[in-house]
Amino acid sequence: MNAPIVNPALTKNQALVFDALNRAEGPMSAYTILDKLRDHGFRAPLQVYRALDKLTEFGMVHRLESLNAFVACAHREHECCGGAQGHGHGTVAFAICESCNQVIEFHDHKVDHQLGDWAKSKGFKPSKTTIEIRGLCEKCAA
Amino acid sequence: MNAPIVNPALTKNQALVFDALNRAEGPMSAYTILDKLRDHGFRAPLQVYRALDKLTEFGMVHRLESLNAFVACAHREHECCGGAQGHGHGTVAFAICESCNQVIEFHDHKVDHQLGDWAKSKGFKPSKTTIEIRGLCEKCAA
């Protein structure tokens, strides 16, 4: 039957948070999410953080370290690099426009490999790798 | 006379903060630095943050985004990749041991180049790139 592992039955809070992130154009901070969900009964930061933890664990949401914010994962479809992390891809990278806040999520095999090689050569065992490029997107750079 | 741009005459506060970071074995948060410098007259976070801003600008200190902490730059010597950022290198990357907190700073041409190519292909203009690998160093992984 080959059911793809895609939606690990979200709880109510997880679904609400995921939904909020999906509707959003760009990344959102935990507190912004909290505000958006007050109408749905959210009252405390922890409700958001707990959901975010799970969603991140499922690979459905990414945390942008340089922004202290979160985005919904952009590539549910074309899984590649079946992998140790998330739901089937290697390390993801982000290009973050500092003008319009657009976030482009991408994966680069070569970079991934190269960093993996470096780690191997040093005996370093990676658990999570963060790659974030801050700058201006094509539109905003023009 | 070709004076190498190396030590942009630090102010007192900058020197104190830089010194604290150099003495430290690993990364320190701004507030940890503040505590270490109370004896030297520091009283408010802003004194630390202002110094860190400048030191970062000079390329003498790096911010670890995934840790909200700071480290002294590890390679004052062998400049390479004369560059847009910092004092003469391209993007630096960090391997951060989650067990012993050791931080290994390194530079990888290929990764740098590859990300540069990606950006070029998308018309994205990078201003700052963050690469941080969390995991276990050789010693701790053993």
Add this chain to the structure above:
DNA sequence: TTAGAGATGTAATGTTATTACATCAATTGC
């Protein structure tokens, strides 16, 4: 039916970073 695991609600607190405003010191141009 009860023990365990996981999710939830809430309050309090801890940690990281910035805004606002006043002052001080060195430099520059007149």
Add this chain to the structure above:
DNA sequence: GCAATTGATGTAATAACATTACATCTCTAA
């Protein structure tokens, strides 16, 4: 000399981000 500018500093207050602690609640498996 002496404004005017620029950059560094001091201080308080506040904002933004995240976690700890503890009490419930709800399923499910034994």
